[in-house]
Amino acid sequence: MISAERFCDELQRRGFDFASGVPCSFFGGPIALLGREPGRYVPATNEGSALAVAAGAALAGRSSYVMLQNSGLGNLINPLTSLVMTYRIPLLSFVSLRGWPDPAEDEPQHAVMGPTTQPYLRLLGLPNWILRPGDGLEQFRKILGAAQDALRAGRPPFVLVEKGVVGTTEAQPPEGNDTKLDSGEVVRTITKLATDSPIIASTGYTGRELFGIEDRPTNFYMQGSMGHASSIGLGVALAKPDRKVIVLDGDGAALMHLGAFSTIGSQQPSNLIHVVLDNGVHDSTGSQPTTSSTTRLEEVAAAAGYQTWRRCRTLTEVRDAIGSALGSPGPHMCVIPTRPRTGPMPPRATSSLTPESIRGRFTAAIGGAPDATTVSGAS
Structure with a gap:
């Protein structure tokens, strides 16, 4: 398992200093950490909006990424295909793999997207890698290096994250x-x-x-x-x-x-x-x-x-x-x-x-x- 701190620090070390997304429990730790520092994370109302916010930051010179659940991948498709891919905007996406590897082990609503997330990205011609629970920091670094190569080639990369890859962090409850x-x-x-x-x-x-x-x-x-x-x-x-x-x-x-x-x-x-x-x-x-x-x-x-x-x-x-x-x-x-x-x-x-x-x-x-x-x- 990669701690939430290591996950965020490694991205920061590589220049990724702006993030947006829609919560998934798989990314609860990084979102909680980033949310404590103003300007580092924008909580979007839906996945398409998150991608567009990160794309705007990328257009303005920030190295950006998004975090979301694969059940919301459909909300992402329009701005992905007609904005990010069309304009070749350098943007990194992390997508949690719900309903994978065994759909029967997750909730029923993930049964369709679990097995089809990676094939769908391949259909779009998008480079992608799976980060598994047994993968440590070195494997994470290797995937990020390959993702950065894809970004330099003008192809938006996706890192698909299985359950238990990234550690958790306690969220701060609202006041009142x-x-x-x-x-x-x-x-x-x-x-x-x-x-x-x-x-x-x-x-x-x-x-x-x-x-x-x-x-x-x-x-x-x-x-x-x-x-x-x-x-x-x-x-x-x-x-x-x-x-x-x-x-x-x-x-x-x-x-x-x-x-x-x-x-x-x-x-x-x-x-x-x-x-x-x-x-x-x-x-x-x-x-x-x-x-x-x-x-x-x-x-x-x-x-x-x-x-x-x-x-x-x-x-x-x-x-x-x-x-x-x-x-x-x-x-x-x-x-x-x-x-x-x-x-x-x-x-x-x-x-x-x-x-x-x-x-x-x-x-x-x-x-x-x-x-x-x-x-x-x-x-």
Whole structure:
């Protein structure tokens, strides 16, 4: 294992003095270290943005790199192919290899990207190397040397990092958590008010919390697809205008695809209630900070065209906001400051349910179409 300090120091020694990225637990240590030094790391809202930020710094003469999870590689492709590769911008990328080498050993949402990450990069003609847990500092240095040769040749290199390669470092928790609500109490309050309303829960700890508090067929637990809970909720709300639809989102996920707010505002789904649990961190990847402290999400929703928007600081305010939203036309936004989660978390829904069964029972519970896998094609 390479310590987080050695990982960052070796890159710094080679002149790489600017980084951006989206958190992954594999890179929790380096991100925590770099985040303590102003100007060294930019926490981006999504992977494409991270690449563009690093590309801008590279255009201005900084040696830059990005760190991200392979599940977010798709967000990276447009700026990678149309910006970095087209303009031959020298940029180094570190990508964690989730779902690899054995997809069955990871979460279901990584089963597709794990085995296809390296072949996909090869398809694009991009040089890449795998850094494995048994590789030490010398192997890391050899890979970085080869990556720098690729950069000088105008080809953006990728270093693919397996689990357990880089050491961890304790993240610094946000201040002022003692005045914030417990997310479990908030989720429990909302589920009691929701009765049979469909609930779409964002990926990570939010979905796990909902599953542990009250599992029911009208819950849809996202595995992966971070940032798209509100868009899924919009689709359900438009397809089922007679049902109130609740989205349980996280601040990091909401920020990742903030443009969804504008789409919701333009479509005006009167039955959509969008709840953001804002704890200021990416909980499930190591509590790296999000940018929600400088973004008033309820005000963004207001500007996007939501009918109501509130920031709730007490459970009484949460009850009032959700109760009012259930009885009035929306779309509604409710932002709830919560403490970062501590202690043991409930298991993922997929610990006892397959993704297909989650989808099937949800569709059946809200009166959707028959399971597509059981419908024969028209002749």
